[in-house]
Amino acid sequence: MLSVKIDNRLFSFEAGTTILELLQNNAIKIPAVCHDSRLSSSSVCRSCLVKVNGDSHWQPSCSTLLMDRMVIETTSPEIEDYRKGILAMMAKEYPQSAVKKNPDKEFHYWLNHYGIKGEVSIKTKRHKDISHPYIQVDLAQCIKCERCIKICDELQGQFVWHMSKRGDQEQIVSDSKGLFNKSSCVSCGACADTCPTGAIEDKNVIQFGIAEKTTRSVCAYCGVGCEINVETKNEKIIGIHPVMESPVSKGHLCVKGRYAWNYNYAEDRIKHPMIRRNGKWEEVSWNEALAFCSEKFKEISALYGPDSIAIIGSARATNEENYLIQKFARAVIGTNNVENCARVCHQPTAKAMSMMLGTGAATNSYDDIEKAKTILISGSNTTKSHPIVGARIKQAVLNGANLIVIDPRKIELAKYTKYHLQLKAGTNIPLFNAMANVIIAEGLFDEKFIGNRVEGWEVFKKFISFWTPERASKICKVPEQLIREAAHLYATESPSMCFHGLGLTEHTQGTESVMALVNLALITGNIGKSGSGVNPLRGQNNVQGAAVMGCEPGSYTGLASVKKERERFERLWSTNLPDKKGLTLPEMIDTAALGNLKAMWIVGFDVYFTMPDSSHTEKAFSNLDLLIVQDMFLTETAKRFANVFLPVASSFEKEGTFMNSERRIQRIRKVIPAPEEVKSDWEIVCALAEKMGKKELFNYTSAEEIWNEIRQAWKAVHGITYQRIQNNGLQWPCPDENHPGTEILHEKSFPIGDKANLAPIDFVPTLEQTSELYPFTLVTGRELYHFNSGTMTYRTANKEIHSSDFLHIHPDDANFIKMKEGEKVKISSKYGTAFLKVKMDDSVRKGECFTTFSNTEVFINKITGPFRDNYVQTPEYKITAVRIEKIKQHLNS
CATH class of the missing domain: 2.40.40.20 (Barwin-like endoglucanases)
Known part of the structure; x- marks a missing residue:
C-alpha cells in the first residue's frame, strides 16, 4: 500500500494520483484556480503550490504525482502568505461588487477566505457582451486563468478562446475578435462551467441566482444519455450542469442538454385533457376524456375487430411507460399493432445486427472511443447529431487516433480525418464491399478470428472478389486509391471502431448497408474486443428502450419473438394474447389510407410531420374514426387530425429509466412537479386500462414497480435494480444483482451461436433517381x-x-x-x-x-x-x- 503524510496526517493512494487529487478526495481545500479535473494540468496560477519533503522549491500540487512516503506540507505560514500574494495580484482591479454578489464562485471564495479586496480602475471597465442568448461575457472579471481556453480545446475541441496580446495588454478573446455570438462557439457552455469568476457566465445564473436543490437525471434529447445535474429554485428549473463523474459524458453537455429546457414552461403547453367537438377543442376532466377514449375503443373493436386499432409508443417516454403501452395494446385491446419511431430510423440496424450477430444493439461502449486506434464513421454528422460522442471522437483523433469519415458531405469531423470518402448518396454498399475486397485481396483479414468465429467465409470470398475498388468507384464516385487506403487503415491499425447513423439506414437498402458494415468488422476481427465493434448512434433519448420494451409488432419485451414466446407472456401477464401478425408504422399508414384501420393512439411522436410523403399520411389520418394524441404540445398531427388530446409530464416531472445507445439503463428523476392536470404516460395508460375493465393487469403504484415486472419479463436486465443505478447506470446484459453489466458484447460467442454469418450483399440502386425535371x-x-x-x-x-x-x-x-x-x-x-x-x-x-x-x-x-x-x-x-x-x-x- 502506497502512503504519504500530509500536514502530519497519513493517507494511502494509488499510483498515478496527483497531490491535488488526493487533497480533494479527502476534502482538504487549497486554492487551485486554474485547475479543472477534466483538463490537463497547466500550473498557470501557482496558487496550489505545496512543500514536498521539506524542499525549498515548492511544487504545483495539480501536476505533481504522489510518490510513496512523500511528506507534504500545505498550510505553512510561508505558503499561506505566498498564496495570499498570488491571489491579491490576480484580484488587482477586480470588481469587488462581483465578489459580494456571488461569494460562492471559486475565485471569490478564496478572496474572502484570505480577506482580499480588489478595486476597479477606469481603464479596466469594459462593456458586458450579452450578444449570446445563453452566455454573458464580462472580461472585467477575467483573471487569465486560461481554463476557458483549455476546456474549449480539450473537452469540446472547438478552439474558440485565445489569449491575445502580451504583458499588461494580455486578454482572453473569442475567435470572432468581436461579439461572442459571432464566434465559432457551439454553445456547449463548458467555458461558463469552468470559469472560476463570472467572466463567462450562464445568463440563467445571473437571472435566477443560487439554486436551492440539485437533482441528478438524464438529458431529454438524443440517445447518448448524458447525465445532468438539474438545479431548481421555488420548484422551477433554473439551470442544468453536467455530472462530472458521468461515464457517458465525462462532465460535458451540448447546447440542447444544457440550455434547451425552457420548453417545460412554454405558453402553449397543454395542461388539460381536451376533446375536439364540432371542430373546436374543449377542455374536459380526465374522467370524461378517458371515458370517451374507452367507449370509442370498445365500439371500434366491436365493429371492426381489435386489429382495426393501432398504438404508437414514444422514444421520449420511459422504459416503464413503453412497456405498459405495448402491454396495453396486447392485453387490453388485443392487437399486436404497436410501434415506435425506431421504425423510421434505426430499425434497419436492429434487424441487420440481430440477423448477423444475434443482438440488435451496440456492441461496445463509449469508453472504447479512447481505446480505438482507428474510428470509422458512416452516415453520421456526429458533432451535430450526437455532440458529446462527436467531441470525444474529435479529442481521440487529436490525441493520435485515426479517423475515416464516409459521408456525402464534408462534415466537421472530415477536417480531422485521415480519409474522407465523400461518396454519392446511397452508395454505401458498393463502398463497403470494395473495402472488403481490398482487405481480402491484400491478406489483411484476421484469419484466426474468421476460423473460430465466422461462417460463410468461402462463399463470401468468392462473392466479394467481383467488388473491386475500380467497380465501386464508378458507382460511389470515390477514387479507387482512396478506397484502398481507407480499407488498409481500418484493417491494419486496429482495434477499429465503427459508428453509424441514419445516413446508413434510411435507404431502400438500409438494413443491407448495416450488414455490409458488419462484414468489415467480422473479417478483420473487430468484434468482441475493446476499442472495436459496430455501434449505432440512436436518435432520441429512449428510442432504443421503446423498441426493446416491445413497442414493435413482432417482439415483446427484451426482443422476445411474438411467434415463439406468446405463451410465456400469457403466463406472466395472466391473460390471453393475440397471435395475429401486427402492423408496422408504414403499414398502419397504408392500412388507414385504405380505410381499414379505424383508430390510433399516438404517444409522444408527431407522426404526420415525421413520415415521408405527407400527402399519403394526411389521407390515412383523415380516414380514422378516432385519433388520440398524448403529448406536451399540440403537434402537427394533433392540430390537423386528433379527436382527443391527453397532456403529459416531461422527463423532468416523473420517475423512470431511459436506455441509451450503449445499452445503459439510467435513472431519470422527478425534478419539478408537473402542472396540476398533467399526468405521466404510465399513469394515463393505467387509468385507461381501468376504464376498459383491466385494472387487475395495470394495478401499478410507481415506476419502480413497473421496472421490477420488466426484470421478470427480460432476464438480461434482471440484475438491474433502481438501487444499483442511482448513479451511472448499468449496461445489459446484467442477469443478476452481482453482475457488473456488460461493456462489450460477443467477446467469446454470439447469441446465435459460436459463429456469426457473413452476408454477401449486392447493390440495387434506389428507384428514386434524378432526371432532367428533377436534377x-x-x-x-x-x-x-x-x-x-x-x-x-x-x-x-x-x-x-x-x-x-x-x-x-x-x-x-x-x-x-x-x-x-x-x-x-x-x-x-x-x-x-x-x-x-x-x-x-x-x-x-x-x-x-x-x-x-x-x-x-x-x-x-x-x-x-x-x-x-x-x-x-x-x-x-x-x-x-x-x-x-x-x-x-x-x-x-
Missing part, C-alpha cells in the same frame, strides 16, 4: 441546435441561434441557377413542394443538396418520397430527386 438529389439530416420535429427546441432560445431549416447547396450549383445566399427558393419533388432559404455550402457534393427537417413551417416531408427499406420498411429519407427554382416576384400594379 438534384436532396439529402436530409440533423442540426446541432434543433431536435427532430422541433417540438422542444423551437420553444427555447435555440431558435435565436438557428432560426429555421435551410437548403444547403454547392456554390457552383447555386451560381448556375442564379441563386444568392439567403434567398428563398421553391424546392419540388414528384410528391410535393417546400420553400427554404439558400445557404451556400461547399461541403455538399455538386448535384446534391441538404436540409434539416425540424421546422414545421418548412415541413420538408411534404417532398420526401414513398420508398422503403426492403426488410423493415424504414422510409428512404436520404434520397429524393428534386428541382430547385427561384420564386417569381410579382410586381404590384
Whole structure:
C-alpha cells in the first residue's frame, strides 16, 4: 500500500494520483484556480503550490504525482502568505461588487477566505457582451486563468478562446475578435462551467441566482444519455450542469442538454385533457376524456375487430411507460399493432445486427472511443447529431487516433480525418464491399478470428472478389486509391471502431448497408474486443428502450419473438394474447389510407410531420374514426387530425429509466412537479386500462414497480435494480444483482451461436433517381441546435441561434441557377413542394443538396418520397430527386 503524510496526517493512494487529487478526495481545500479535473494540468496560477519533503522549491500540487512516503506540507505560514500574494495580484482591479454578489464562485471564495479586496480602475471597465442568448461575457472579471481556453480545446475541441496580446495588454478573446455570438462557439457552455469568476457566465445564473436543490437525471434529447445535474429554485428549473463523474459524458453537455429546457414552461403547453367537438377543442376532466377514449375503443373493436386499432409508443417516454403501452395494446385491446419511431430510423440496424450477430444493439461502449486506434464513421454528422460522442471522437483523433469519415458531405469531423470518402448518396454498399475486397485481396483479414468465429467465409470470398475498388468507384464516385487506403487503415491499425447513423439506414437498402458494415468488422476481427465493434448512434433519448420494451409488432419485451414466446407472456401477464401478425408504422399508414384501420393512439411522436410523403399520411389520418394524441404540445398531427388530446409530464416531472445507445439503463428523476392536470404516460395508460375493465393487469403504484415486472419479463436486465443505478447506470446484459453489466458484447460467442454469418450483399440502386425535371438529389439530416420535429427546441432560445431549416447547396450549383445566399427558393419533388432559404455550402457534393427537417413551417416531408427499406420498411429519407427554382416576384400594379 502506497502512503504519504500530509500536514502530519497519513493517507494511502494509488499510483498515478496527483497531490491535488488526493487533497480533494479527502476534502482538504487549497486554492487551485486554474485547475479543472477534466483538463490537463497547466500550473498557470501557482496558487496550489505545496512543500514536498521539506524542499525549498515548492511544487504545483495539480501536476505533481504522489510518490510513496512523500511528506507534504500545505498550510505553512510561508505558503499561506505566498498564496495570499498570488491571489491579491490576480484580484488587482477586480470588481469587488462581483465578489459580494456571488461569494460562492471559486475565485471569490478564496478572496474572502484570505480577506482580499480588489478595486476597479477606469481603464479596466469594459462593456458586458450579452450578444449570446445563453452566455454573458464580462472580461472585467477575467483573471487569465486560461481554463476557458483549455476546456474549449480539450473537452469540446472547438478552439474558440485565445489569449491575445502580451504583458499588461494580455486578454482572453473569442475567435470572432468581436461579439461572442459571432464566434465559432457551439454553445456547449463548458467555458461558463469552468470559469472560476463570472467572466463567462450562464445568463440563467445571473437571472435566477443560487439554486436551492440539485437533482441528478438524464438529458431529454438524443440517445447518448448524458447525465445532468438539474438545479431548481421555488420548484422551477433554473439551470442544468453536467455530472462530472458521468461515464457517458465525462462532465460535458451540448447546447440542447444544457440550455434547451425552457420548453417545460412554454405558453402553449397543454395542461388539460381536451376533446375536439364540432371542430373546436374543449377542455374536459380526465374522467370524461378517458371515458370517451374507452367507449370509442370498445365500439371500434366491436365493429371492426381489435386489429382495426393501432398504438404508437414514444422514444421520449420511459422504459416503464413503453412497456405498459405495448402491454396495453396486447392485453387490453388485443392487437399486436404497436410501434415506435425506431421504425423510421434505426430499425434497419436492429434487424441487420440481430440477423448477423444475434443482438440488435451496440456492441461496445463509449469508453472504447479512447481505446480505438482507428474510428470509422458512416452516415453520421456526429458533432451535430450526437455532440458529446462527436467531441470525444474529435479529442481521440487529436490525441493520435485515426479517423475515416464516409459521408456525402464534408462534415466537421472530415477536417480531422485521415480519409474522407465523400461518396454519392446511397452508395454505401458498393463502398463497403470494395473495402472488403481490398482487405481480402491484400491478406489483411484476421484469419484466426474468421476460423473460430465466422461462417460463410468461402462463399463470401468468392462473392466479394467481383467488388473491386475500380467497380465501386464508378458507382460511389470515390477514387479507387482512396478506397484502398481507407480499407488498409481500418484493417491494419486496429482495434477499429465503427459508428453509424441514419445516413446508413434510411435507404431502400438500409438494413443491407448495416450488414455490409458488419462484414468489415467480422473479417478483420473487430468484434468482441475493446476499442472495436459496430455501434449505432440512436436518435432520441429512449428510442432504443421503446423498441426493446416491445413497442414493435413482432417482439415483446427484451426482443422476445411474438411467434415463439406468446405463451410465456400469457403466463406472466395472466391473460390471453393475440397471435395475429401486427402492423408496422408504414403499414398502419397504408392500412388507414385504405380505410381499414379505424383508430390510433399516438404517444409522444408527431407522426404526420415525421413520415415521408405527407400527402399519403394526411389521407390515412383523415380516414380514422378516432385519433388520440398524448403529448406536451399540440403537434402537427394533433392540430390537423386528433379527436382527443391527453397532456403529459416531461422527463423532468416523473420517475423512470431511459436506455441509451450503449445499452445503459439510467435513472431519470422527478425534478419539478408537473402542472396540476398533467399526468405521466404510465399513469394515463393505467387509468385507461381501468376504464376498459383491466385494472387487475395495470394495478401499478410507481415506476419502480413497473421496472421490477420488466426484470421478470427480460432476464438480461434482471440484475438491474433502481438501487444499483442511482448513479451511472448499468449496461445489459446484467442477469443478476452481482453482475457488473456488460461493456462489450460477443467477446467469446454470439447469441446465435459460436459463429456469426457473413452476408454477401449486392447493390440495387434506389428507384428514386434524378432526371432532367428533377436534377438534384436532396439529402436530409440533423442540426446541432434543433431536435427532430422541433417540438422542444423551437420553444427555447435555440431558435435565436438557428432560426429555421435551410437548403444547403454547392456554390457552383447555386451560381448556375442564379441563386444568392439567403434567398428563398421553391424546392419540388414528384410528391410535393417546400420553400427554404439558400445557404451556400461547399461541403455538399455538386448535384446534391441538404436540409434539416425540424421546422414545421418548412415541413420538408411534404417532398420526401414513398420508398422503403426492403426488410423493415424504414422510409428512404436520404434520397429524393428534386428541382430547385427561384420564386417569381410579382410586381404590384
